Amino acid sequence: MRFQSFPIDSKRLRELRKTRGLTQAEMALRICDKLDLDQDEETATSVYRRIEKIGSTSKDRAQAIADILAVRLDDLQGLLPPEPETYERRIFTHLQSQIEQDDNPQLERELERVGAQTIEDALEIVAKYVSARIEGAQLCRNPAELTELAELTGLDVNELLRPANCSGHWFISAFGGGTDSAQIIPGTLGLWMHLDTLVKEQLDCLGTDAQICLRRDSPWYRIEIQLPKRSMLPRSLKVVRIDLARCQPDAKGIAWIQPSWTEDWLITRTLKEWTAHYGNFIQTFDAPLMPSSISELRLRITEYQGSRDKQVGRTMIRPDVESTSPGKKNEAVEFGMTHALAIRQLLPGLRAHLESAIESSPRGRWSLMESGGSFAIDFWPRPVTTESLYGLRYSIDLVEEIGANEFRLAPWRDRDRKAFREIVEKWLN
Incomplete structure (x- = not known):
């Protein structure tokens, strides 16, 4: 049977080997171990040197080399852009x-x-x-x-014209919800900004209940957005589908390619951050939809006294559902505002919990900070002493109750957190 030569990019092979700190001899011995070959070091190294020199070997040996270097075969062949x-x-x-x-x-x-x-x-x-x-x-x-x-x-x-990679090109296609677009965008930052131009106004202004789902079918990534528009509108105006893929120009036009490990990590992180920025209902790739039930949203209040490490209490604020009439509930569903309604039902319990601290604290001796989707209210002591640098702190998180005394952080988009913060600041003032 005739030996089938498998082409390898010699420069790329040397580049990958050196970035992993391997000598030719070390590489040769690892290949022998991988393929269970009985060769001494001198013979194995000679065979490997020839691979780097002529740029070809058997497909089995090429696959062993790719496995050792933790890359795909098309990367070893120089068909993928480098990092x-x-x-x-x-x-x-x-x-x-x-x-x-x-x-x-x-x-x-x-x-x-x-x-x-x-x-x-x-x-x-x-x-x-x-x-x-x-x-x-x-x-x-x-x-x-x-x-x-x-x-x-x-x-x-x-x-x-050999594959380059500085920012990386992404092809993005959007359809539905009055959006129809297809463009090539450089870099993940450019992608983030383009997503904003596509759907920011719809996500900001059409209620609080948009559902954003991320899926991956490599090399494609999909964002599917169910907009909270009125029920009488056709589905084509309530669903936006955005597909994007890493692409590389060649002599025939544009080819879809597998993103590198770094690019996949960056785009995945970027999409998750973008989704959390705009969505109260999100499903990121293989994760379940959060929250799974709007009725299970709670405010978790963790209390600290005198030290950021000294926790003295924890309270769960549950919604005051009796304060909302059936008509208001139906209106919230119709206009896609059930999340806003759920937050409004949590506010009375939060106000009652904070009231004694607000009344006993001197005016202006407080601060309200936000970090990672959580709020922290600090009531500062007066006077401040070396023994009492910190006063009372309430840490506030939006969570979903998923079992008996079991909770997980719930999504909370930027626009609605800002509105919540303004309400709490009015109480404090």
Whole structure:
């Protein structure tokens, strides 16, 4: 049976091996262990050196190498963009070699224009923005831009069009709820800002009950938003679907690619933060919908006295459901305001719990802080002494009761936390 050669990117293989601090001999021995091969160190190392030299091996050996380096096969083949830091370092190293060879006057002029204190600093700056220019040029493939970059870097056009990664391109498509959009966005920060332009107004102004669900079908990520619009409206105006994927330009156009580990971590974190920013009902990937029941929302008040570490009590504030008429409840459901109603039903119990502290505290001797979705009210002692630096603190969290004396933090979007804070500040004043 004829041996089937499996291509590997030699430069990428060396890059991955070195970033993991492995010598060729160490790599060779690990491959032998992985494939259960009986080879001495000299023979194994010789075989591995040949792989790095010619850029090919068997598919089984290539898979073993990928497993050892904790990457996918397409990354080992150079088909995936490297991590941003790796790509910028690669460009930096190349530009540094151009300066050492002293045969690139255009690069020398560019380094002088930067005006950094040292050549090393100038190279860092130029490598960073050249990396971004290369990534942008790969998207539009303007021949004039590619020619300029070739002169500046000393790289030929084929090298310039190898997968780059500075910010990373994301394709995003949105449909429904009056939204119809398809764009290519650079970087996760740009993605966050674009999401805001797509649905911020709807999420802010159309009630408090939007349900935001995150799903993943690699390389795609989906955001599905059920807007709390009136029940008589068609479903097409109540559901927004947003799909996004990491993409890479090639000679044929745009190809969807698997994000790197870092990119997947960043986009997952970004989407979770964005969802918590705008949603009171959220489902993030494989997690369950929170809250699962609006009627189980509670305010958890944890009391501290004299020290941030000295907890002296904990109280659960439950909703005052009797204070709301059936008509108000139906209206809240119709207009997508059940979450706002649930918070309003919790306010009387909170006011009663805080009343004695508010009445006994001197005016102005308090502070209200917010961190990570929780509130902290501090009533400061007067006078402050070395023995009594701290007074009374109430820590307030919105939680969902999920079992007997079992609670979990509940989502609470920024806009509604701000409204809650304004109400508490009026009490304190």
